[in-house]
Amino acid sequence: xxxxxxxxKDPALNAIHVSIGYxxxxxxxxxxxxxxxxxxxxxxxxLSSEDVQSIKNGLDQIxxxxxxxxxxxxxxxxxxxxxxxxxxxxxxxxxxxxxxxxRSRNDxxxxxxxxxxxxxxxxxxxxxxxxxxGLLEAARRELDRGTVLPFYTHLQRAQPVLLAHHLLAHVxxxxxxxxxFHDALERVGECPLGAGAGAGSGFPINPxxxxxxxxxxxxxxxxxxxxxxxxxxxxxxxxxxxHMVHLSRLAEEFILWSSQExxxxxxxxxxxxxxxxxxxxxxxxxxxLARGKAGRVFGHLQAMLTTLKALPLAYNxxxxxxxxxxxxxxxxxxxxxxxxxxxVKEASFQKDRMRAAVESRTGYANATELxxxxxxxxxxxxxxxxxxxxxxxxxxxxxxxxxxxPLERFQKIAPIVKEDxxxxxxxxxxxxxxxxxxxxxxxxxxxxxxxxxxxxM
Ligand code: ARG
Numbered sequence: 001x002x003x004x005x006x007x008x009k010d011p012a013l014n015a016i017h018v019s020i021g022y023x024x025x026x027x028x029x030x031x032x033x034x035x036x037x038x039x040x041x042x043x044x045x046x047l048s049s050e051d052v053q054s055i056k057n058g059l060d061q062i063x064x065x066x067x068x069x070x071x072x073x074x075x076x077x078x079x080x081x082x083x084x085x086x087x088x089x090x091x092x093x094x095x096x097x098x099x100x101x102x103r104s105r106n107d108x109x110x111x112x113x114x115x116x117x118x119x120x121x122x123x124x125x126x127x128x129x130x131x132x133x134g135l136l137e138a139a140r141r142e143l144d145r146g147t148v149l150p151f152y153t154h155l156q157r158a159q160p161v162l163l164a165h166h167l168l169a170h171v172x173x174x175x176x177x178x179x180x181f182h183d184a185l186e187r188v189g190e191c192p193l194g195a196g197a198g199a200g201s202g203f204p205i206n207p208x209x210x211x212x213x214x215x216x217x218x219x220x221x222x223x224x225x226x227x228x229x230x231x232x233x234x235x236x237x238x239x240x241x242x243h244m245v246h247l248s249r250l251a252e253e254f255i256l257w258s259s260q261e262x263x264x265x266x267x268x269x270x271x272x273x274x275x276x277x278x279x280x281x282x283x284x285x286x287x288x289l290a291r292g293k294a295g296r297v298f299g300h301l302q303a304m305l306t307t308l309k310a311l312p313l314a315y316n317x318x319x320x321x322x323x324x325x326x327x328x329x330x331x332x333x334x335x336x337x338x339x340x341x342x343x344v345k346e347a348s349f350q351k352d353r354m355r356a357a358v359e360s361r362t363g364y365a366n367a368t369e370l371x372x373x374x375x376x377x378x379x380x381x382x383x384x385x386x387x388x389x390x391x392x393x394x395x396x397x398x399x400x401x402x403x404x405x406p407l408e409r410f411q412k413i414a415p416i417v418k419e420d421x422x423x424x425x426x427x428x429x430x431x432x433x434x435x436x437x438x439x440x441x442x443x444x445x446x447x448x449x450x451x452x453x454x455x456x457m
Pocket of ligand 1: 019023079105106109315317319320
């Protein structure tokens, strides 16, 4: 193969453009790409069936070499495409040089990378599935235990909810992430192979055949776009970034909740680390790193957006930057998913601590219940809100909870208040009352859980 010699190049050029160190990860895709391409060349009678067969045999041999760790990845052949093609010629002779008929590395690399994205969504979705199942299991367990906690706005205690309801909120985020990955595949599924360097092929190729063999939905419609487009990388990076947002929000709750200040969860030694000096410590390092690594994935998205911005058509070597961004993002997400799966598994939720937070002397998590009670009995909600706010302030100075105030104090606001107000102010009543769709009432949560379990069966 007429490859320019690496010796003649400035070492700085070699250092910047040789990509075999990271793009060897595309070897499976590249071999499959070549198999589909050469099959199509045979079908179209562009190559003889003997040539096709010997090229396929050579590709099989290369697959064995790579699988066994015997394949010589060499810098002098720059990238995975040239490394494989060079080896093919070494193995089967000059006929190996016919493989690249009607193909360019420009359509080849775009095809390999799309294929890699298509295939990598499998493990991604598998881990998401496992994470969601972990959350659903925890939700069922905590629903049966009747675990309640305050939900927070502004990180201030707001109102009582079921822990199962809270866990199902995370499930909803991950459900959307799952669908986002799936949606992105719709556009990844267009095959660039056949675009050549960018103008299309001068041979009577059939891009439908190679696209179909590789599992794409259809060929790309425009050869220039086929080699230049990387918005499928952007979409995947964006979906990965959004997923990292959600993973980091879950991670953050493990971190906050396992602090002494909250004490809502205990993480087992399996997912925490000790301190080298403070013997009492149980640090949530895994969750912290999952939170921290979000920045790195967002950075890759930003980097790729910047690389693509204002890049003229069609192929430019800048595009080679797509791979490290994508590979590292995918690896990071897969790792963080595993960490959070383990955290969910190793979490024991502290029912009593959560209950104490709901009922705390200083929290007034049932203030809305009192306002609703008054509004239910005819007082305009705004007036009820103002009166209860005042009452909370008074109770706070007296160091009393709302339900510790004597009935007369309520009746001073409105004579309609009866003894049953105390029942209305209980945690159970507050939760049971939120029975409208979406709400935290036990029967709504049970329905939501069963519906989610069915969806994720
Ligand atoms: N390694 C290159 C990349 O990743 C392959 C395509 C090179 N094409 C070219 N005309 N130099 O983008």
